[in-house]
Amino acid sequence: MKAVTLAARDDNQSDIWHPLHIKELPKPSLDEVSSKTHAIVRIDAAALNHRDIFIRQELYPGWKVGAVLGADGVGHVIEGPAEWKDKRVLIAPMDGWKDDPRGPNGPKRFGTRGGSEPMTKDGTLSEYVRCPVEHLELCPSFLSTEEAAALPLAGLTAYRALFVKCQPQKGWNLLVTGVGGGVAMMAVQFAVAAGLNVWVTSGREDKITKAVSIGARGGVSYKRDDWHRQLKSLLPKERPYLDAVIDSAGGDLVERLCPTMRTGGVISCYGQTTLQPLKLTMVAVLKNIEVKGSTMGSSKDFRDMVRFVDEKRLKPVVSHIVDGLDRVEEAFEIMQKSDQMGKIVVRISSKL
Template sequence: MKAIFLEAIGKPFTLIDKEKPTAGPGEALVQVKAAALNHRDVWIQHGRYFTKEYPAILGSDCAGIVAEIGEGVDETWLGQEVIVDPSSDWGENPRAQSRQFKVLGMPEDGSFAEYVKVRAENLHQKPGHLSFEEAAALPLGGVTAYRAMFTKCNLAEGERVLVTGAGGGVALFAIQFAVAAGAEVWVTSGTDEKIGLAKDMGAKGGVNYKHENWGKELKALAGGFDVIIDSAGGEGFVQLVKLANPGGRIAIYGGTTGMIGQLNPAELFWKQLSIHGSTMGTASDFAQMVKLVDEKEIRPVVDIVYPLEETEAAMRYMEAGKQFGKIIVKVGE
């Protein structure tokens, strides 16, 4: 089979021929039709991920067709169109992942290949309204947004939500999920164009975080927020605390702008705020996320599709940060 190979830290992704894996007991072999990039893949290429086991076949997100099953797996899975939950070994505590928790694509061979071997318990039927490319965009970004929004922040219909950094995959899922849940959604972004695209998705409005007084600007437009979903951290997080309503919940799943600035404790305790760290999700989170996408017929936003052999170019496109939505590699016809 053809696969994308990363030899070592700092090396480019290359196309190789590799022996097709075989499904063992409790496993399934998925013929990959499309896979999606995550920033995790770029971090691994640069040696900035906590796991460092090279050489490797990366890729966490994928959609495809079950081509082979191992002993003990329900035969009805054969030939089914599926998406794969890329996470395993979360552990017994639903509040936080165990030390054994891992994600497909390192240390195990991932989805940037014509076939990927996974645990059968991680298979989910692909929602019928989605293409393979759309379905491949869903797993890590979708479950991260779902857990932050619903499991951690317990979003309710009619509440006002702020999603920072509109343009990234998780942020766009957060916008779509919140709109589908009946919330009033606002965004921040680094370009007015992306704010406009977010409004096309159902957001009520937004502000450019490059403006000097973006927090005051947003406060004047929207008032306060019941739920805030953030990927940036940094000095801007102080503004998010100011923007939170009494009883508000803030979930942070990334830290692209670095260390959080000085917070006034009184703003936290007097407003009874809750700040939640969140990353990825449990098997239950994933199943509930797929159910929401299926029932509400949500379509993931796909920015661009590359052929498998151009995965290195796709990585550089992601690193440039210009995308609005997910970057996909098309593997099979």
């Protein structure tokens, strides 16, 4: 089978950037015992995440040369237990986290699918994946192949950051930073569906416009020095504060937003794309603002997320579609330029 793997880089390169290899690997198989607990999934489509970029830059823990990349995937079960045969399924983007809302609780070591330890052979940028049936969820029937491929990791990360960490209530004011990426766009959709008032930040007006088209009430450009003051002016007079923030940037966010947040407000942080840590100020401490880290989610969160998407009939925003594993570098180029508004999907199966 074909698979996208991480190749060794040239040590003489000034920038750290690993090339990719499209390799022919043995197709995974099942024996009599594993066929009762595992499945072989033919991957119809996969999607990129920023972690795939970070892996190529050696910025993601556990990266490994030779690993198969890709955490998002949708496909059809071709081998495994009879009740799963021929089903269209979403593949969980992680392992080793059952149901504890605080963090991974095993029994196996927690890992993210594809590219890094301990799931280096399990990436979805391949024609077939072998995985335990406990990693599978039936794909909502109304999603296209591309929409389904865009859902797993972004949906899970957004769901946990919003519902598990923020514990929102209908009518809350929520800020989602850095809208345009897959997680931020899903967070907007989830929050709007739950009855929250959502504002966004972005570096591009067209991304703010896209967020408004899926339900956000407005947004500001973080390129403005006074973006936090401009945001405050947009909030309704009857509720002139933020109840919660979902952030992926880090940096001086707490200091800038502290005056705009309610006492006891929550900042749920799932990334630090600025490579600058969030700074918890004494003013924020006195205001009882909670800063919570949020990493992906548990198997329970994944099931709950898929159920929520199904009930609300939410469709992930797909920005770009690339046909075939041989063109995967095109998908990476789009993500590197930050040109996407939503997820970047790679079609894989020729049987679509």
